Amino acid sequence: MKDKLNAILLEINPKGNIGYKDNFLTRGYETTAGSNVLKGYISHYSATVVDLFEKNGFVTKAKFNCDAWAHGSSGENSDFGAVKNPWNNAYTPGGSSSGSSAAVASNYTKYATGTDTGGSIRLPAAFTNSSAIKPTYGAISRYGIVAMASSTDCPSLIAQNVKDVEVLFKIVSREDKKDANTFSSKRSLRGGQFKPGSLKIGLPKEYFIEGLDREVSEAVRQARQVLTEDGYKIENVSLPHTKYGIAVYYLIMPVEVASNLARYDGVRYGQARSFFGEEAERRIILGTFTSSAGYSAKYYQKAAKVRTLIIQDFDQVFKKVDVLLTPVSPTPPFKLGEKANDPLKMYLSDVLTVNTSLAGLPSLALSCGFTKKNLPIGMQFVGPRWSEPVLFSVGKRYQELTDWHKRKPSI
C-alpha cells in the first residue's frame, strides 16, 4: 500500500500498536531493508526485539520504509521511494529510519523501532518532533536485524515523548544469548535518583561550531536556559578529537558494510547484485578499498586507532559532567532532493551524531523548538555507557517544563 507519506512498506495489522523499520526481521512477513535486492524475501524468524515486544503484549502494525540497508540521512536512498516529512511534505523526515519517524509524528503509530548506526534514529526524531533513544551499544539485541555496520549498529526506539521511549526501552534492553555483544542491563544500568540539582550537563564546544544553523543554536541555547533555571548545573567542556569523527566513521563503517553485504551475492536471495543502489555500491567499493591489503593499515587500522582517541575524549569528559547536551543536526530539516546528489554534503548531516556511535554511547534525541518555517529542531543528551536512566530523567524533566513535543503536524 502507498500512504500519503510513503512511510509504510507493509501493513500487517491495522489494529496493531507498534511498527518496525523494515530491517527488523518479522517471521512470515517480507523484510526488504528498503532494498530491491531483498524484495520478496520472507523472514524465517523474528528479531529478538520483535519477539520481546510481542511477548509483552505489543501487536505489530506495520513495517516502515527506510534508506536501503539503512544507508542515508534523508530516506531518499530507499528503493521504494522517499518518505515525506509530515510537517512539510517537501522536506525529509530524516534518515535512515525515515518511515518510522514519519509514522510516529503523523500519529499512524505511537511506537516504532529504528536502527541507529551513525545517527539514523536521532536525525529522524529531530526532524519530526519525535523522541528517540539510541541506546548503549549492546543494551538491545541486534539479533534478527539486517546488519549495516556491526560495531556501531544499535536497535533504537522512537515515540512521541520520552516517557514512552523509556517504557519501550525497559522492555527490550536485556541480555540476549543470541547476540554475544549484549550485556545484562539490570547489572549495568546506572541506578539512583537523578535530581536536577545533582546533575551536571556539559556543552562540548566542538559541537557549537561555525556553520551551525542560527535557528538550531538558538533553540539549543533556550533549552539550556530552561534546564539552568530548573537547577541543572551547566559547564563548558571540550572533546578535542571531535573533528575526526566523520572521517573515522566513513572509513570504518563502509568496511563493515562491504563485509555484511557480501552474503547478498545473488545465489540465495532472489535478486542479483545489480539491484544494489548507488549508495550501497559506493560503500561496498569504499569499504573494500580501505580494507584491502596495503591500504588497510593506512585507512582502516588508522581509523580504528583514532576511534580509541574519540572514546578517550568521552571518558575524560564524563569524569567532569553527567550528561552532554548538543544539537542533533547542524541544520533544521532539509528539502527532499537538496542533498541527494551530493553524498559528501549528505554525510555531513551526521557530523554531530557519529562520534557517540563510534564510542557506543547512549543518546536521547528530542525536539527543542521550531524554525520560523515551522520545522522541528532537535537536541540530544549523551551520557556514558549505561546511563540511559539519567538521560530519560533529564529528557522527561525537560518535557515537563516545555511542550514542544505536544505539537502535532496538521496533515
Added chain:
Amino acid sequence: MNQMYTPVIGLEIHVELATRSKMFCGCPADHFGKEPNIQTCPVCLGLPGALPVPNKKAIEWTILLGLALNCRINRSSKFDRKHYFYPDLPKGYQISQYDEPIASGGSLKLKIDEERTIGIERVHLEEDTGKLLHNTVNGEKVTLVDFNRSGVALVEIVTEPDIHSATEAKEFAQELQRIIRHLGISDCDMEKGSMRLEANISIAESGKRKEESELPAYKVEVKNLNSFRFLERAINYEIERQTALLKAGRKPRQETRGFVEKLNATRTQRYKETAADYRYFPEPDIPPLEFSNEFIDNIRAKLPQLPQDIAKQLENKYGIRSSYARLVAADKELTDYVLAVIDEAKKARMKTDSLVGLIINQKIDWHKVKPEQLVTEMMKTKAAQVSDDTTLEQWVKQAVADLPKVVADYKAGKKAAIGVLIGKVAALSNGSADASVVKKILEEKLSR
C-alpha cells in the same frame, strides 16, 4: 661444485572438533552421512540478521590442543573475518583468526631415525564451510549446496617449514592424529574429512641461500591429500619434480596443485603468483577473547598423558619393545587395557612384552576379554603347550618329510621358509606345539 637440494616442507592441517554443537550456533556438529540441509539455522545459513555466538567448549579444546603441542596460549585472542566468494560460504566471509590465534609458537618432537623437532607456528579456530554436491537433477547438471557442515568448529594447525622429507611429514601428521585422538577432541577420520592435510613444498638449493634459514622464493601448495599415504606420495612426487626443474635451471612456479590418485602425481589447480587478499578485519559481532591464567591452568590440569610419554613409560618401566609400545600408545583405550593386563601379568609373574605382543599380533578382541581373563587363559595355554622334545621331534621329522621343497628352499638360503615348517608342525600338533622350541629344533636339524 656438488649442488645440494633440500626439501623445505610445511603442513597445514585442518581438524574438525567433535563438539556437540557447531562453532557459532546450536546446530548439531556431527554432519557425516546426514540428509542435506537438515542441521541448519539462521546463523550457519548466514541469513540476514543472524549473529555468531562462540562455542566455549571449542575454545577450551583449542587451548588444550595448543598446550599438548607446547604452544604459548595467547592471553588475548580474537576472531577475524576472512573474505572470499564461494557458494559454500554463505556469509561471503569465514569467521577465522588472523593475527591473534589462540595458540602459537609450539613444537612437536618426532622419533624417526633421529629425534626431530618440528615447530608449530600456530593453532587457531575457525568455522567449516558448506559442501558442494555436483549432481544431475532431471537430466540437468547442477551444483547443490549442503550446509550441514557449515559452521562446524575447525582447528587449523600450521607447522613451521621444518620438515625435510615425506617420511617426516607423514610421521608428523600421524603423531598429531594420535595426540588429538588421545585428547578426545576429534576422531581425526581422514575418510570422513574430519582431518584434512595440505602441504607447502619447495626446494632449497645450497649455495644459493645466504643463511640456512632463508626460504626458497616460491612454494607449491598441494591439496587433495586424503590419506597419509597420499601425503607421502605427493611430497615425494613434488620433490622429484621440483628438483628436476631446478637442475634444469628453471624455477618452479608458485602454484596450488592437487594430488591425483589415478596418476599417482600432482597436477596444477591454479597459479598463485600473489597472495590472495582476504581483507581480514576483526569480527565485530564477537567480543575479543581474554583468558585468565586461572582459566588456562584449569585446562592444563585436564591435559592427559600424551602418546609419546605413554610409549616411553611402557618401554622403560615395563620392558615392552619400542614398536609395540608405540602401537599401544596410539590408542587411548588400548593403552588403558594394556596397563590393566600388565598389572595382572605382574601378579602372575608373566613376561609382559610377549603378552603385549599377543594382544597386538593376535588381535584379541580386547573389548570383550577382561585383562584378568586374558592372563588366566594365557597361563593355561602355556601350561598345555607341548615342549617335550621327543614328541616334538616326531612332528618335526614328519613336517620335514612332507615338505621337501620348503626344506630345499631353506637350505638354499631362503630363511623365511622356516615359518612354513613351523606352521606345519603347529598343524600336526593341533596347535599345542611350543613354537619357539619347534623353531630351535628345526634350525638345528636343517643346519646339519
